[in-house]
Amino acid sequence: MELQLRGITKRFPGVLANDSVDLTARSGEILGLLGENGAGKTTLMNILYGLYTADEGQIIIDGQERHFEGPGDAIEAGIGMVHQHFMLVPVFTVTENVVLGVEPTNFAGIMDMKEAAREVHEISSKYGLEVDPEAITEDIPVGIQQRVEIIKVLFREAEFLVFDEPTAVLTPQEVEEFFGIIRGLRDAGKAIIFITHKLKEVLKISDRIAVLRDGKVVGHTTPAETTQEALAEMMVGRPVDLLVAKDVASPKEVVLRVDDVFVTDTRDQITVKGLSLEVKAGEIVGIAGIQGNGQTELVEMLTGMRPAASGAVYLNGEDVTDEGPRGIHSRGVAHIPEDRQRRGLVMNFTITENIVLNTYYDPPYSKGIVMDWDAAAAAAAKLVELFDVRTPSISIPANSLSGGNQQKVIVAREFSRDVKLIIAAQPTRGLDVGSIEYIHGRIVRARDAGVAILIVSTELDEVMALSDRLLVMFDGKIVADLDPTQVSATDVGLYMAGATP
Amino acid sequence: MSDQQRPDTSPPDGKGTSQFFQDLTGLGIDWRSAVLVPVLAIITALLVGVVVIVFTDLEALRLWGSDPGAALSKTWSSVSGGYKALFVGSFGSLRAISETMVGAAPLILAGLSVAIGFRAGLFNIGTEGQMLIGGMSAILVGVAFQLPLFLHLPLALIGAAIGGAVWGAVPGILRAKTGAHEVITTIMLNLIALNLVVYLLKSSLFQAEGRTDPISETVAVSARFPRLFGYLHDSQVRVTAGIIFAVLVAWFIYWLLFKTTLGFEFRAVGMNPDGAHYAGMNVVFLYGAVMAVAGALGGLAGADQILSILYRGSPGFSAGIGFDAIALALLGRSHPAGVVAAGVLFGALRSGGQVMQVETDLSIDLILVIQALIVVFIAAPALIKAIYRVRTGRAADLPTTGWGT
Numbered sequence A: 001m002e003l004q005l006r007g008i009t010k011r012f013p014g015v016l017a018n019d020s021v022d023l024t025a026r027s028g029e030i031l032g033l034l035g036e037n038g039a040g041k042t043t044l045m046n047i048l049y050g051l052y053t054a055d056e057g058q059i060i061i062d063g064q065e066r067h068f069e070g071p072g073d074a075i076e077a078g079i080g081m082v083h084q085h086f087m088l089v090p091v092f093t094v095t096e097n098v099v100l101g102v103e104p105t106n107f108a109g110i111m112d113m114k115e116a117a118r119e120v121h122e123i124s125s126k127y128g129l130e131v132d133p134e135a136i137t138e139d140i141p142v143g144i145q146q147r148v149e150i151i152k153v154l155f156r157e158a159e160f161l162v163f164d165e166p167t168a169v170l171t172p173q174e175v176e177e178f179f180g181i182i183r184g185l186r187d188a189g190k191a192i193i194f195i196t197h198k199l200k201e202v203l204k205i206s207d208r209i210a211v212l213r214d215g216k217v218v219g220h221t222t223p224a225e226t227t228q229e230a231l232a233e234m235m236v237g238r239p240v241d242l243l244v245a246k247d248v249a250s251p252k253e254v255v256l257r258v259d260d261v262f263v264t265d266t267r268d269q270i271t272v273k274g275l276s277l278e279v280k281a282g283e284i285v286g287i288a289g290i291q292g293n294g295q296t297e298l299v300e301m302l303t304g305m306r307p308a309a310s311g312a313v314y315l316n317g318e319d320v321t322d323e324g325p326r327g328i329h330s331r332g333v334a335h336i337p338e339d340r341q342r343r344g345l346v347m348n349f350t351i352t353e354n355i356v357l358n359t360y361y362d363p364p365y366s367k368g369i370v371m372d373w374d375a376a377a378a379a380a381a382k383l384v385e386l387f388d389v390r391t392p393s394i395s396i397p398a399n400s401l402s403g404g405n406q407q408k409v410i411v412a413r414e415f416s417r418d419v420k421l422i423i424a425a426q427p428t429r430g431l432d433v434g435s436i437e438y439i440h441g442r443i444v445r446a447r448d449a450g451v452a453i454l455i456v457s458t459e460l461d462e463v464m465a466l467s468d469r470l471l472v473m474f475d476g477k478i479v480a481d482l483d484p485t486q487v488s489a490t491d492v493g494l495y496m497a498g499a500t501p
Numbered sequence B: 001m002s003d004q005q006r007p008d009t010s011p012p013d014g015k016g017t018s019q020f021f022q023d024l025t026g027l028g029i030d031w032r033s034a035v036l037v038p039v040l041a042i043i044t045a046l047l048v049g050v051v052v053i054v055f056t057d058l059e060a061l062r063l064w065g066s067d068p069g070a071a072l073s074k075t076w077s078s079v080s081g082g083y084k085a086l087f088v089g090s091f092g093s094l095r096a097i098s099e100t101m102v103g104a105a106p107l108i109l110a111g112l113s114v115a116i117g118f119r120a121g122l123f124n125i126g127t128e129g130q131m132l133i134g135g136m137s138a139i140l141v142g143v144a145f146q147l148p149l150f151l152h153l154p155l156a157l158i159g160a161a162i163g164g165a166v167w168g169a170v171p172g173i174l175r176a177k178t179g180a181h182e183v184i185t186t187i188m189l190n191l192i193a194l195n196l197v198v199y200l201l202k203s204s205l206f207q208a209e210g211r212t213d214p215i216s217e218t219v220a221v222s223a224r225f226p227r228l229f230g231y232l233h234d235s236q237v238r239v240t241a242g243i244i245f246a247v248l249v250a251w252f253i254y255w256l257l258f259k260t261t262l263g264f265e266f267r268a269v270g271m272n273p274d275g276a277h278y279a280g281m282n283v284v285f286l287y288g289a290v291m292a293v294a295g296a297l298g299g300l301a302g303a304d305q306i307l308s309i310l311y312r313g314s315p316g317f318s319a320g321i322g323f324d325a326i327a328l329a330l331l332g333r334s335h336p337a338g339v340v341a342a343g344v345l346f347g348a349l350r351s352g353g354q355v356m357q358v359e360t361d362l363s364i365d366l367i368l369v370i371q372a373l374i375v376v377f378i379a380a381p382a383l384i385k386a387i388y389r390v391r392t393g394r395a396a397d398l399p400t401t402g403w404g405t
């Protein structure tokens, strides 16, 4: 089967998101779709999935033009989409989630869960998508939830599968498994469209690669013909430095000291278990670890969002264990949160409002209780320019920015303050290579200016490249303190899994 | 340990405001659909009102079988007669306009009370009770003192605002501290207020001398809102400075919400309590604060009811305005300007409805049907969208014509 997008054009107020895009996906093939933040990838896929209607252009399946009024029509035409934010009902079982909306019924019109479970099982064994059909969705890890999404799509008999940044939330181990799955799907004759910002992944998994820039297709290639550097240049339009350039750190006084803290998660389980660490001025400390080993709770505790059950946190020697978020960031701490849409932004607020989200109460953004929106707008305009946030205006809501540009708004806000300590969880998640280069540069420059930096990331390559000191977190504790230049990724991986090399 | 010491400023349930809540209350929508949806909802409700008139006119319905021509003209005359009376009764004369404004003033104040709750993500069903408590406070001040107008009236209003604020803050604090949902607690407090008022009106503090029924003394003239057209000496033109006060309060709430740091915090909590917590805002304090402001507004609505119209308290003097206010805030898309417009509309429906009831065979209940229909269409924008095939809702769905490139 063959899916063709022809001359697709889509305008948003002030933005040409897609500019007569031509794209073809074929059965038995994985198409990698690359492009800068805001290049129009998600928009294009949303059009294909019937969420938006194109202003111009055609969708042609096996020579026949199709019109989609909504996702229902697209699903009927054999298109399936796995969104970056999963759309599963947390309290439902895997099977219930899969059949939601298309429940099989018996002759009396009553839902037939046995039949449903059987079909789920059949799909999962056919494509090697191991899941427990009876498991409750909220209890299973992200990687498995993604499989549920894939099964859901296959259950609706999709022939064309779209994945929008599927690996952004996966651990390296899960990424490997995920690749195995989509190779299997390809070999079973499905057509796959795969969006990512990770060049390594595109080269590894794609059969063909298409690159979007400013809404236009700027090139086609194959992994055999290209390299990471060439791809990066094609995307951004200039050569990109994919390595982090930095000198040896010269750490000074201790800025952050964490002393034997215990933290509980939302379900009152202890997830940080007697952790201690130090971050000095002028050094970048990275925390590597598999998702779910207490990193989330650690960061929330350090930034005042979650109380410590016991232990103490010192900032420049001052005990800040009992400070809330305001107390922490007014002492010169920047925080890039892990979940940008839930915490880092108020999605319905404009870019200007988001830029002053945690500084609004001080001059120049307010005098007494009166906001100075002109000052806020001036700051927003400057930061949008500096951090290359692609947007037609600073007075549009954050939810009409592309995913990567939303992240840039947060990074811009947190990096524009005069701080002593930066705590960043997944600071470059969802960013394109050009923006990553810029933000890594900012992090290194901040370090050289004497800022203490703590980076928590599941992206092993990133923490290894950026850190001066690499800590590995496993089961709520720091299990290794390593020099990233002296240790291999394999060894770090072993520490992350709780073993010792 | 630190658990107890650190003030917990986080949202009690850790959940953001739902998409449904935002769509319903008009929180995250762009201004085009904020105007378009209510206007279309009103038009649609008036059209459906026609259908209701046609199908409840039994005489005409009977005629359809024998004499369709007569039936048609009969139907036409009841529809046109009804809507004409509605219009004449609300805007057709100085007296009609005055009555519309008399109705609009407390509706606007009460609508603001609900709307500011919506802005902060809270469903304040308690305006009715806050009106009662505020009104009683106004009576207390209005009866107890003999002062010049420029002191007495403001004092009565301040008393009402404080009374309402205290009554309103309680559910806010309960929500923030314990997670008890404000919908439940405000409904309960309404019932308590209703009965408390009856009790108080029979107590020596309030009860009019020589009366055995629950009714209060009348407030001093110096505590009343002066009539705007008092110089006409026409007792039928009742509109008071209350309407001017209500519009000024609406302007103040607009300023508070959109130009101050506190308003920024209210709105941030309303859109995303987790984001507000991240930003260092004290969500617990804000829930209490916004409900206190909402309560103060409800109290002022109650005060207007007393100081503009009734001059004395009797059981249930809030007259359901606090509940109409919910519909009104939804129609006004939780924006002060929208609330003023919606308040005038509802005031017009009330005043016109009375004239309609007198001059035609239509019942004033038709007004309630129309108001209810407006709310239905607001609450289900998908319906409006389907009927008119317009794109509504979020920025994402905006038609892109006329915005350049």
Ligand SMILES: Nc1ncnc2c1ncn2[C@@H]1O[C@H](COP(=O)(O)OP(=O)(O)OP(=O)(O)O)[C@@H](O)[C@H]1O
Pocket (backbone or CB within 6 Å): A012, A013, A015, A016, A017, A035, A036, A037, A038, A039, A040, A041, A042, A043, A044, A390, A391, A392, A399, A400, A401, A402, A403, A404, A405, A430, B395, B396, B397
């Ligand atoms: N709902 C919307 N309303 C207005 N503009 C939008 C909307 N969605 C996307 N845009 C704009 O369209 C452009 C393309 O956005 P899109 O989300 O497709 O980018 P993307 O390639 O997926 O980027 P990223 O890699 O950051 O996810 C952006 O400039 C964005 O601001």
Ligand SMILES: [Mg+2]
Pocket (backbone or CB within 6 Å): A041, A042, A043, A402, A403, A404
């Ligand atoms: Mg995207």
